[in-house]
Amino acid sequence: MRPIWRCSVKPAFLEMDADAPRVPVRFAGEVLMLPEGANLAAALLAAGVTVLRQTPVSGAPRAPYCMMGACFDCLVEVDGVVRQACMMEVAEGLEIARPHEGGTHDAL
Ligand code: FES
Helix, strand or coil, X not given: CCCCCCXXXXXXXXXXCCCCCEEEEEECCEEEXXXXXXXXXXXXXXXXXXXXXXXXXXXXXXXXXXXXXXXXXXXXEECCXXXXXXXXXXXXXXXXXXXXXXXXXXXX
16 A cells, blocks of 8 residues: 655665764654764654654644755654754754654644
8 A cells, every 4th residue: 555645755765974973862762873963854764764743633644745844744842842853953862752642633
C-alpha cells in the first residue's frame, strides 16, 4: 500500500557529513546521535525518522516537505515548544516529541 503522505526529500539519499561530531538528542523517547549543527529536519530524515507529526484532526502522518519554513509539515515539540524542525539546527540534548501525540482532537 502506498503511503498517503509524501516528502520532498528522499531519506535514503540524504547523506550527513561523516566527520561531523555527533551529539545525542531524544526523539519520541529514542536517543539518536545526530550531526551537531545540521538542519534538524534533514538530520531526523537521515536518521530514518519519516513521521515528525500527525495532524491534530485526522491523525494523518506528516514529514518535512518544503524544507524552507513554508509548509509546517515538520512541526515538532522541542523542549516543550512547538517549532519547525527545518528552521532549527541539531544541538546536544534536544528533547523532541511529536506534537499532539496524546491523540487526535475533535474536528473544529
Ligand atoms: S518542512 Fe516545510 S516548514 Fe519545515
